[in-house]
Amino acid sequence: MNQEDFKKWIKQVNERIQEQKEYLSELDGAIGDGDHGVNMARGFQEVVNRIETFENPDIGALLQQVAMTLIGKVGGASGPLYGTAFLKAAGVLKGVTECTQSDLILALEEGLKGIKMRGKAEVGDKTMIDVWEPLLSKWKENPETSLKELKAFTAECMEGTRHLEAKKGRAAYLGKRSIGTLDPGSVSSYILFDTLFSNLEDVAS
């Protein structure tokens, strides 16, 4: 993937976030404060506005800009978390203009570490980590996994948050009442990865 592919991916993420804005907010309304869709839509729209004119082929530089925009525009819990994730990934891809699958996995793993460092949550706490962590371990351990399979697994991870009781983030205050609803951040993370895998399909074909 080159800088153009990354740009395309980010734009597609934005499109899907805009489409799913109400759905994400509705999920957050059920177990949080109802703003996740609005937050993500505000942030990614601004990201897309800014990268439009981004010319530097350095993928790390691009992701660094994405990160700073998310940090400065999303707010809430998801802003620093996604922001930190992109920031850490950018560090890995600094100076890289053509990113291989293993570069990508490495960068995303750094991103996950950033999320965990910032938010101090673990797998099972009903957060976006419940998508990131199992997905990235699976991908790393089996780099040959088909994109189709990865997509299905991402969806599975997202679905898996439904029966969890939230331990971190706003939903944690609901205790057992948080069970039965998908974690909104896991849904936005699903969108991120699902779109990534679609893009990799395109790049491959």
Place this chain on the structure above:
Amino acid sequence: MNQEDFKKWIKQVNERIQEQKEYLSELDGAIGDGDHGVNMARGFQEVVNRIETFENPDIGALLQQVAMTLIGKVGGASGPLYGTAFLKAAGVLKGVTECTQSDLILALEEGLKGIKMRGKAEVGDKTMIDVWEPLLSKWKENPETSLKELKAFTAECMEGTRHLEAKKGRAAYLGKRSIGTLDPGSVSSYILFDTLFSNLEDVAS
């Protein structure tokens, strides 16, 4: 009518006010502040509680107590108005133990004067006066009018307030929007007179 008949009348007025409490408040809700039923019900209930033990055969004394209770318990516009009406009527019937029809008309006329003095309204302003004034003039001019006819005329006067634009009281602020609803005070005055005429029928028979 003796003191017992007056007591009976007042008790029956109270019964009907309690029955019609919500209706009176609803009318007041449409063009005023929605409390006329509550106000009248509170006041007349207290009146009945107090006259229960009233022994003095002096009708004026009885009405004086009714007046003071209404003044002290109803509040709003209707409290001072009905209170003043009863107070003035009480003045006419001071020392009277057996009240003739002409005594009664005289007392009610004084009551009407009290209402007009206190509230400074006139016929046509969409207030209780639109029942009191035409009814009492008719009765005074034709003392032979049958009770049945008087009852029908009272209802007519009350109905007549529907098409009027309010000029006094809270409904006045609605201007033309006050047209189309009965004046709540006219409905409570209708109850007062309709019950009086039923009582006179009983006394006569």
Place this chain on the structure above:
Amino acid sequence: MKKVINDPNGVVSEMLEGMVLAYPEKLRQLEGTTVLVRKDAPVTGKVAIVSGGGSGHEPSHAGYVGRGMLDAAVAGEVFTSPTPDQVYEAIKAVDSGAGVLLIIKNYTGDVMNFEMAAEMAEAEGIKVAKVIVNDDVAVENSTYTTGRRGIAGTVFVHKIAGAKAEKGASLEEVEAVANKVITRVKSMGIALSPCTVPAVRKPGFEMADDEMEIGMGIHGEPGTERTKMKTSREIAELLVEKVLAELEFTNGEEAAVLINGLGATPLMELYIFNKDVAELLKQKGVKVYKTFIGEYMTSIEMAGLSLSILKLDEELINLLDMPVDVVGW
């Protein structure tokens, strides 16, 4: 009806009790009445000020009882003028011999009940003066009708007459400054939702999701007109125009602006509305001396707001700025 109450018929007495329990250093209840007086009433040598009306307008009126404002507030049932005996008790309790000013909002009921109380007090030899507040420009002025209602602008009368009395002015002087405020303050309100009198248990009227009432009173009574919901800017244009039409600002006279929430409207909306009002006033060359935003004269839990503008002069500015020790200012 969903309210944090116990007995729908006991709200007034429980509320007064709750206030006295909260502010025992400021307020005292006259036993057996619905009257709250300044803890230190009667204040020797000072003209006393009594106001009141139906309940449901909190913090009006008891929230303005204290040094620099009212000496007593008389609470009626919800939206129902208090009865003359209650007002009479208030007058007796606060008079120190210097006389008592009654500040009455122009509603038939309030006027009649306070007048009857004044007659009773005068019969006892107490000097009583009355002023009648009629700041609501939503209704046309007419001597043929009841005239205009008193709404949120009344709190400026409380504040300024209260300051004047605190400074030791005579009853005539306090009455005069109260009347001065009354001629110089104009108000108008709008509502987005009705309110529910606890004893009635349902709202006074219904309102669709895209409708608003213009020219709202403060008793849950309908306004003068119903329209489609407007933006803050449009509402500001409407109210500023109506209010300013009756106030001429010349020679750099300054204004006090009161943006009053009716109960359910959050401060966020009042602040946004103030932005629009302030911009319009600036455009029209009206200089704002001071802005007050919050709940001053409410209609239980009605959503909506009113705008009041008071045209100031030096005397009024000084009195407006005098310190007060009350709950609601």
Place this chain on the structure above:
Amino acid sequence: MKKVINDPNGVVSEMLEGMVLAYPEKLRQLEGTTVLVRKDAPVTGKVAIVSGGGSGHEPSHAGYVGRGMLDAAVAGEVFTSPTPDQVYEAIKAVDSGAGVLLIIKNYTGDVMNFEMAAEMAEAEGIKVAKVIVNDDVAVENSTYTTGRRGIAGTVFVHKIAGAKAEKGASLEEVEAVANKVITRVKSMGIALSPCTVPAVRKPGFEMADDEMEIGMGIHGEPGTERTKMKTSREIAELLVEKVLAELEFTNGEEAAVLINGLGATPLMELYIFNKDVAELLKQKGVKVYKTFIGEYMTSIEMAGLSLSILKLDEELINLLDMPVDVVGW
């Protein structure tokens, strides 16, 4: 959604503008930010205090900016923590060299964004301390989870830390007294209706006419439990018990009580509720030093209330009683 607004996505900036227009002698907006600072910031030699969070809690937080309380308030989007760059601008603008205390409510988003800002400021050589308020006893305390939320009790932290800083205390001392308040203040709330984030245009959840939520936060998030509507007395029993379970009053220690309206609940109901709370506290032998009733930390137009109790000592009493010059206290 029926609100007095213009653009649902522009409420925060219009609101801040409206506040500055209303209180130009108190507040100043940092250009290009959503930060309001004391007019005279930075105050030479004084430790500065910065707080903030999502908008929708008005008068929190900008309503507490001024002499004796906060030096800056950072406003996020409605119910959304402000971003680190905004908090960083606030820190820079108010620091006079004596250091800056950040008062943060315990929400993942607030904590992370304020922490990132603190890291940025420290990298610039500014001394920064942080305290995290977690007064809401509705949620069980647990180190395994996020811990408890910060709700209305936060305003006591603002007030008391603000007074301490105003008196010239060092950053360490101000931080210490803030933490002292945090360990001694406990709160819990209930809600009768949901609220609507303007940009979302519909309520976060639904609620039947006879239902209430117990253990409500201040972001329109559901409470910990839903029950049938209760009376004021029953609610008071519930909240007083839960709050007192975590505060031991010994040796005649006194309490400050805050009865905070969430937005749509009228003062009438808060006063009635206070009657019940005051009676229960008396029964339990807790002496109330001072009661605060009104809207201090709201959830836009949500109906409901919270109870906060702060266990006082002499130091806290003195600081609580110090004068302030802010809009919301």
